[in-house]
Amino acid sequence: MAVEHRVLLGIGVSSGTAHGAIAVVSPAPGVDTHEPRTDDVDAATQQVSDALETVATSLLERAEHASEKAQEILNATAKMARDRGLKKAIVKELKNGSGLTRAISDAIQKYADMFIELGGYMAERATDLYDVRDRAIAVARGLPMPGIPELSEPSIIVARDLAPAETATLDPDKALGIVIAEGGPTSHTAILAAQLGIPAAVRVGKVVDFATLAQAEGATMALDGGVGEVIIAPSQEDIDLLTERSEQREAALADSHGVGMTYDGHRVALLANIGTADDAKRAAEKDLEGSGLFRTEFLFLGREAAPSVEEQTEVYKTVFEAFGKRRITVRTLDAGADKPLKFADLGEEENPALGRRGVRLTRIREDLMDSQLEALAAAYKATGADVRVMAPMIATMEEAQWFADKARAVGLPSVGIMIEVPAAAINSAQLLSIVDFASIGTNDLAQYTMAADRMQGELASLLDVWQPAVLRMIRSACQGGTATGKYVGVCGEAGGDPLLALVLTGLGVQSLSMAPTKVGAVRAALKLHDLSTCQQMAAYAVDAPTANDARAAVEKLIHPDVKFLI
Known part of the structure; x- marks a missing residue:
């Protein structure tokens, strides 16, 4: 069955174009809906401590082999996992009777809500908290930590939101581009994508749903990270047009330097x-x-x-x-x-x-x-x-x-x-x-x-x-x-x-x-x-x-x- 040609629009955060196979990141495991309420708070508290420490340690191990910028981000996320206030918030949920993974999820969501309400840069830090949440829940459930699948060929990576820890370790030779359904222009993922030179777009609506269907049918995707345009099942004409437009954008930006002013010298x-x-x-x-x-x-x-x-x-x-x-x-x-x-x-x-x-x-x-x-x-x-x-x-x-x-x-x-x-x-x-x-x-x-x-x-x-x-x-x-x-x-x-x-x-x-x-x-x-x-x-x-x-x-x-x- 042919995949329907679709054009989706988001926010371009790392310029350049890409065309190739699609790799959709699997969602995190989420809360265990069958877990019992917490009766032994002390034991559950120890499990939380162990899970958070495992997350922090794994992030710091990744940081040892990452670039300087990636090290900063991985270290910052590890610091979140070791935050005493976060642990106290989870323990409070346990004392209220919540199950282990539910307590982790609800406590971190409350923290994230504070960041989101602040808007702008701080709202985009919520992604880092969700990364800690997803990893901690996976550890607590005895499951592998979530992440980008092994890429058998160069691909455009599609995710609802991508953890900075994953972006930091991407191989630019394998990751042709990054498309995120959520995220923001100053998120860690956006910053890292630009640093790695990987075309990227964020806030691309229902891209995960469409990309999942396209991936199953072996269809390809095209991306313009300058303007945030994503095309499912692109034609050759689409690909040629994106390439030309990217070149024209780079030419338009070539002389963009110095103070801001209009053509006739009015300063802004x-x-x-x-x-x-x-x-x-x-x-x-x-x-x-x-x-x-x-x-x-x-x-x-x-x-x-x-x-x-x-x-x-x-x-x-x-x-x-x-x-x-x-x-x-x-x-x-x-x-x-x-x-x-x-x-x-x-x-x-x-x-x-x-x-x-x-x-x-x-x-x-x-x-x-x-x-x-x-x-x-x-x-x-x-x-x-x-x-x-x-x-x-x-x-x-x-x-x-x-x-x-x-x-x-x-x-x-x-x-x-x-x-x-x-x-x-x-x-x-x-x-x-x-x-x-x-x-x-x-x-x-x-x-x-x-x-x-x-x-x-x-x-x-x-x-x-x-x-x-x-x-x-x-x-x-x-x-x-x-x-x-x-x-x-x-x-x-x-x-x-x-x-x-x-x-x-x-x-x-x-x-x-x-x-x-x-x-x-x-x-x-x-x-x-x-x-x-x-x-x-x-x-x-x-x-x-x-x-x-x-x-x-x-x-x-x-x-x-x-x-x-x-």
Whole structure:
């Protein structure tokens, strides 16, 4: 039976094309549905300890023979397996009567949920936790640890999600490409694929189901890791077209270097979103102008008590030193409500998305804000870095003034706010009269403008930044910057879309912060257009009746080479 020709779209994370056989990674064994409840907690606790240690040891053994970058990732995953808090969480589930593998699964899922709620980089760390979960459950059940099958021929590897430990040991001569149904552009798998030079795409929907059928019939697959296109049962014409398009993309990116600017010299700073000190070191090696969003939540996650001023200071110094004289924009703690911290639990809320998170939490727990600002100021004074500090979830003048007073009191040189709620976008001129700059979080701004939960996939179309109402909010925020002479940037996912980057520039955005791997394409797109064209694109998009109409109107104005970048 012939396999149906299908074209699937995801996110390209490692450029290049591939064509060949399909190798689908088998799923992990999962929870033992027939296991009894735990009666002997001590014995079960020992089994958990043994399983986690076996996982950690096996990962460290792999690290001994891996590349430097792979060693970092394998060591980090092994550290997760040895995390005391994780073990305590599993034991708590055992004490509640859960069976052994159920306790492992449920406890790790709760940890992963915290990461996922944080979004961005931290959400993609959940994959590392799931890897620990799957390996520990396999050990507990006496089964082989999950992994990539032995490749009898060079193949494109397809998986629902691929553990970093597996990607780290791939042979580029055997792995033609990697296609992941889930994952993210800054996941460890994406980073390793790019380092190994293996074309890769993530978030490719139902690829596992289609690939499994195709593999059974001996069909092949084609992949463009630049744009994230995957073709099941490709024709020769498909293969030739992908190869040509890859070559054209590489040509379009060839001159993408230096500062961000339009064709006529209008500057738009191109920056990196980072979540850890390791992120900072990786991003600092790239051709970009600094960081437009340093998420600091990773320092606070999964802890019984808040990190000390001294601990925070050392981490911040590491990040600041990595970027040298380039700017670093730090977002203060964004937690609370749907991102709970054990040491800052304000209780359950009816509607967490509209609850006490971000600055609303730290105004109640001033000690958290005070200690973080003290650490940031100490790191700034020790390094002399170009540090800019901003608070999340600002909605009122009182909140902006409260944060600005605190940040300036400790000697921080540049104080800003996140614009994530409509109130801040509408009143940006008033808020910017208090602070030095603003950065628009497009993910949350879309959520609150459209009243659509970011975590509910069925509402994805409402969360599209191309929605004219969202673009009008961004325009309003930028108008406040123009009125006050203050700087307005974007640090949400929209900043990394080459087409949206042109629209945002036309709206008045002065910097774009994104996953480091996206900077090249955005820089290339900007250089192909002058500012007046970007402004025309923005006007068309804002006035469009629907999100689809907005994008279509802009596509009519783009330089032909941009189609190779999006």
